[in-house]
Amino acid sequence: MHQTGHHHPPNTLRGTSSTAAGSNVTVHEETMFPFEFVWPVHKRPFLPYDEFSDVEIPTIDFTCLQTGDEAGKKQVVAQVRAACLDWGFFHAINHGIPLELLDRVQIQAQRFFDLPKEEKLKVQKKPGGHIGYEHAATGLKDYAMKIVPGVNEKLEKLATKLMLVIVEGLEVNASHFERFVDKSSGILRWNHYPPCPQPLKTMGMDTHTDFNLITVLHQVSIGGVQLQKDGSWIAAKPRRGALAINIGDMLQALSNDLYKSIPHRAVVNSTQSRLSMAYFYAPSLETEISPLPKLVQRNNQSWNYKPFTVAEFLAAKKEKVFNTLERFRIHQTPPQCSSHTTPTAEYA
Numbered sequence: 001m002h003q004t005g006h007h008h009p010p011n012t013l014r015g016t017s018s019t020a021a022g023s024n025v026t027v028h029e030e031t032m033f034p035f036e037f038v039w040p041v042h043k044r045p046f047l048p049y050d051e052f053s054d055v056e057i058p059t060i061d062f063t064c065l066q067t068g069d070e071a072g073k074k075q076v077v078a079q080v081r082a083a084c085l086d087w088g089f090f091h092a093i094n095h096g097i098p099l100e101l102l103d104r105v106q107i108q109a110q111r112f113f114d115l116p117k118e119e120k121l122k123v124q125k126k127p128g129g130h131i132g133y134e135h136a137a138t139g140l141k142d143y144a145m146k147i148v149p150g151v152n153e154k155l156e157k158l159a160t161k162l163m164l165v166i167v168e169g170l171e172v173n174a175s176h177f178e179r180f181v182d183k184s185s186g187i188l189r190w191n192h193y194p195p196c197p198q199p200l201k202t203m204g205m206d207t208h209t210d211f212n213l214i215t216v217l218h219q220v221s222i223g224g225v226q227l228q229k230d231g232s233w234i235a236a237k238p239r240r241g242a243l244a245i246n247i248g249d250m251l252q253a254l255s256n257d258l259y260k261s262i263p264h265r266a267v268v269n270s271t272q273s274r275l276s277m278a279y280f281y282a283p284s285l286e287t288e289i290s291p292l293p294k295l296v297q298r299n300n301q302s303w304n305y306k307p308f309t310v311a312e313f314l315a316a317k318k319e320k321v322f323n324t325l326e327r328f329r330i331h332q333t334p335p336q337c338s339s340h341t342t343p344t345a346e347y348a
């Protein structure tokens with residue numbers, strides 16, 4: 001079959017409408033698989049959506065955050081730290097967001113994707129913009145808020161709590177993080193992956209790391225997320241009621257590479273349509289990100305990143321889909337002639 005060149009990756013199978021909605025993408029009823037969705041062999045997933053790994057993804061119980069149990073919280077801080085050091089990804093259970101609410105959001109998301117294309121295009125993403133319907137529905141916070149009141153606030157509150165637990169695990173003063181907390185700059189994205197007759201020849205969402213601090217992901221009980229850990233791909237088994245939390249690039253930079261932003265992707269399957277909702281917890285555009293000096297000094301490290309603003313990072317990300325963070329990395333000179341620069345006096 002024809003293959004698309006590297007520089008123009010083929011379409012992902014994300015966010016296209018179902019045939020029921022009268023879409024022009026009728027992949028699941030065709031015996032022929034539309035060519036624009038076929039990925040070059042070296043970029044195909046190879047790992048089916050339901051071939052779950054025996055490797056246990058960390059699952060952390062956050063009951064103590066609801067009850068205020070201090071001893072329990074200490075344990076959770078340690079578990080989160082371990083999960084962030086080892087994985088950059090974990091499942092949160094008993095996180096305090098009612099399952100019923102998440103289910104309602106999911107129903108509304110499905111309704112949205114079932115709308116005729118013309119309707120969805122009414123909230124189309126503007127060129128250069130960050131929100132609106134594209135392959136997926138990004139930043140439909142207002143929309144989601146209107147139809148499922150409270151969901152955005154709940155996700156924002158949870159993400160803030162999780163950040164504080166993460167910060168505690170880094171053993172830096174929480175005040176260092178206050179400036180990253182901005183209620184208005186989180187982004188909610190709904191992803192819709194229709195079924196595909198040849199799921200291993202395409203990709204739902206290409207390999208990426210999330211740009212932000214942390215992501216709170218809710219998915220239906222159908223596998224799809226795959227994580228790249230220590231060079232191998234792992235299909236994450238969804239857990240009903242759990243929220244998947246992953247570290248983004250900005251937290252990797254702040255932690256001077258202590259916590260890794262894990263590469264991940266989403267694959268599709270041949271029978272079921274799959275939905276996910278990702279809440280990207282992010283600072284406002286003008287916020288400057290650079291490694292926390294306490295961490296750098298304590299671990300006797302050099303600064304791995306030069307400072308960048310969220311806006312600069314997003315602009316770089318637009319040009320380069322993967323590994324944007326590398327653009328801001330300070331490449332160390334060999335030790336004998338090292339006189340590395342301290343990027344900013346602000347934290348000193």
Ligand SMILES: O=C(O)CCC(=O)C(=O)O
Nearest residue numbers: 191219224225266276278
């Ligand atoms: O659909 C998924 O489960 C993954 C979504 C994701 O990684 C993202 O939206 O950044």
Ligand SMILES: [Fe+2]
Nearest residue numbers: 208209210264
């Ligand atoms: Fe992601």
